[in-house]
Amino acid sequence: MKYRQNAKNPLEFFLRCITMLVVAFTLLMVVLTLFTVSTVDRNERSIFGTRFYIVRTDSMSLSEKNKDDKVHFNAGDVILIQKVKDASALAVGDIIAFISANRDSYGETITHRIRSVKTGENGEFLGYETYGTKNGVSDEATVTPSAVLGRYVGKIPNLGKYFALMRTPRGYVTFILFPFLILILYHSVNTARLYLLYRALQEEALRLSRLSLSGGCQGSRRAMAALILLRAELSAMSEKKGRG
Secondary structure, three states, X not given: OHHHHHHHOHHXXXXXXXXXXXXXXXXXHHHHHHHHHHOOOOOOOOEOOEEEEEOOOOOOOOXXXXXXXXXXXXXXXXXXXXXXXXXXXXXXXXXXXXXOOOHHHOOOEEEEEEEEEEEOOXXXXXXEEEEOOOOOOEOOXXXXXXXXXXXXXXXXXXXXXXXXXXXXXXXXXXXXXXXXXXHHHHXXXXXXXXXXXXXXXXXXXXXXXXXXXXXXXXXXXXXXXHHHHHHHHHHHHHHXXXXX
């Protein structure tokens, strides 16, 4: 029965589908925005031990010097960094995220590959020598275990560009505010249309009531049948509005 009703009103069915898609899209954008603001690029936040960072530079992107490497990522990618239980037990070749002690990027989060393990004169562990694989140049500062945030485990290409856009006023207006305004406008128009129909049916019911009073028994029966039909239509409108 519902399928037949929808087939009789293809425009209404189409608008209902569009509304559902806009609602789903808007909710998805809200969830992603909350995730971006509360989790991405936050050293103190993780999900099941995994942190998320937006890549800011191309220091690990594909080049002639690292073309044989299996891992490359570009500015705008989102990388996944897994916490490690023992930051002093990492191996040469691991890609790690750490708090930089370099002069030109002090305090920033860097993700580079371990080139070597540094030890002191007595063989004590000091930290790691790291480098960006694109140019092969080592970072100037040794990465100590306390500066390590975790090990690279994967990436989501280009997602960081969207996350960065979501943090701007233009992204908020485009992906959240504008869809909400569309929904509000649609429901406002729909509510106004139903109200006008309701008023028209009320006036028709009043006219039929007057007709029944002036038309005798036969007129009363016709008016009563029409009133029953109008009440059924009003009831259907109420149910429809509740579902919409």
